[in-house]
Amino acid sequence: MLPWKRLDADQAPDGEVISLHQRGEEFLIRAGGRDLMSSRDDASSRALATLGCAALPQRDAVRVLVGGLGLGYTLRAALDAVGDGAEVHVAELAPCVVRWNRGPLAHLAGRPLEDRRVSVHEGDVRQVISRGPWDAILLDVDNGPDPLTHDNNEALYSRRGVEQAYRALSPHGVVGVWSFSDDPGFTRRLQRQGFEAHVERVSASRTGRGRYHYIWVARRPSRV
Ligand SMILES: C[S@@+](CC[C@H](N)C(=O)[O-])C[C@H]1O[C@@H](n2cnc3c(N)ncnc32)[C@H](O)[C@@H]1O
Numbered sequence: 001m002l003p004w005k006r007l008d009a010d011q012a013p014d015g016e017v018i019s020l021h022q023r024g025e026e027f028l029i030r031a032g033g034r035d036l037m038s039s040r041d042d043a044s045s046r047a048l049a050t051l052g053c054a055a056l057p058q059r060d061a062v063r064v065l066v067g068g069l070g071l072g073y074t075l076r077a078a079l080d081a082v083g084d085g086a087e088v089h090v091a092e093l094a095p096c097v098v099r100w101n102r103g104p105l106a107h108l109a110g111r112p113l114e115d116r117r118v119s120v121h122e123g124d125v126r127q128v129i130s131r132g133p134w135d136a137i138l139l140d141v142d143n144g145p146d147p148l149t150h151d152n153n154e155a156l157y158s159r160r161g162v163e164q165a166y167r168a169l170s171p172h173g174v175v176g177v178w179s180f181s182d183d184p185g186f187t188r189r190l191q192r193q194g195f196e197a198h199v200e201r202v203s204a205s206r207t208g209r210g211r212y213h214y215i216w217v218a219r220r221p222s223r224v
Contacts, residue, residue: 006021008096065129066088087119
């Protein structure tokens with residue numbers, strides 16, 4: 001088996017070291033010494049946008065916010081799901097991740113940052129959520145409601161975080177949340193806020209074999 005080669009490393013704004021690795025055709029981002037995202041496991045990242053956008057009543061002149069650029073798969077799937085008149089914003093905490101997506105990672109998801117519908121925000125997605133109204137907010141910034149890499153991300157999934165997302169949505173707007181594991185408490189939190197919410201179990205990889213991930217699709221009901 002080919003050995004991993006470290007291509008670059010940098011610090012996230014919170015001081016955590018993020019590094020980029022390559023082995024043959026495969027790329028891996030590590031954060032704080034843990035694997036964050038591999039190009040082998042793109043299916044659930046894409047499903048986040050596919051499922052989230054499928055829940056929208058229309059998909060042309062929509063405003064979509066993607067939280068966490070990673071390897072660009074969720075952004076690519078969002079671009080493929082919406083029309084020419086859409087705006088797709090992506091918030092990414094680590095400037096090096098944006099830089100890598102303009103360089104060695106650009107080809108993985110078909111160079112999504114070059115799409116004219118895309119605006120990039122370097123910083124915390126929590127600061128961008130309030131710049132709604134959004135038709136869809138698609139969050140894959142960490143491990144899910146039980147964050148692993150950045151403790152600050154816990155606030156996104158808290159009661160206040162869920163309320164902030166709800167208020168930032170347009171009527172019929174949708175929040176999609178990616179997670180490493182299921183969390184019935186998070187489903188209840190979404191429902192208590194007034195969302196019509198359910199969780200779907202999806203394959204992590206395109207082969208359909210191996211691990212599963214979880215995606216919440218939470219819709220602001222039309223009567224509100
Ligand atoms: C697992 S990756 C996302 C993978 C992505 N779904 C894809 O398609 O490749 C998580 C990303 O979120 C970023 N991130 C973590 N916390 C964030 C935050 N609060 N705001 C914005 N980006 C954040 C990380 O730097 C990382 O790039």
